[in-house]
Amino acid sequence: MCPALPACPEPKYRGPLHCLATVAREEGLRGLYKGSSALLLRDGHSFATYFLSYAVLCEWLSPAGHSQPDVLGVLVAGGCAGVLAWAVATPMDVIKSRLQADGQGQRRYRGLLHCMVTSVQEEGPRVLFKGLVLNCCRAFPVNMVVFVAYEAVLRLTRGLLT
Incomplete structure (x- = not known):
């Protein structure tokens, strides 16, 4: 027989619409955008890294005399691009x-910079990379498939447009 687990508290939200309504009611419109500045900083740099590293790796992995890599090259370039993007994105993702x-109410952080400084002071700089290994383990296979599909759609649309 398994030992009894401690009772879990009731979840605060019953679903996404209830979450939206509750946050809007309790925190106002501003509450719906909490963390968006960190999101913008995370995505700008990570997407630049993502597509730039994919393009460079594809060029590097293309066989001599070819402008595009084979499927294996696309798989490797896509996987590596996903890992590099998360390596850049993880610090802002944590914040x-x-x-x-x-x-709400008694907030711990006054903003993005205060959150970053407080987190590093209390937990050390490694805190900014919490979850990186798991993100990379997920990113490699996911982005292998994403870029194979991306290249297939590009080839298909080029064929339709010419």
Whole structure:
């Protein structure tokens, strides 16, 4: 027989629409955008890294005399691009998540910079890379498939347009 697990508290939200309505009611419109500055900083740099590294790796992995890599090259370039993008994105992703989870009323963080400084002071610089290994383990296979599909759609649309 398994030992009894401690009772879990009731979830605060019953679903996405209830979450939206509750946050809007309790925190106002501003609450719906909590963490968005960190999100913008995360995505700008990570998408630039994502597509630039994919293009460079594709060029590097293309066989001599070919402008595009074979499927294996696309798989490797896509996987590596996903990992590199998450390596760049993870620090701001950690900050974004902390800002979004910061409760209403007695808030712990005053903003993005305060959250970053407080987190590093209390937990050390490694805190900014929490979840990186898991993100990379997920990113490699996912982005292998994403870029194979991307290249297939590009080839298909080029064929339709010419």
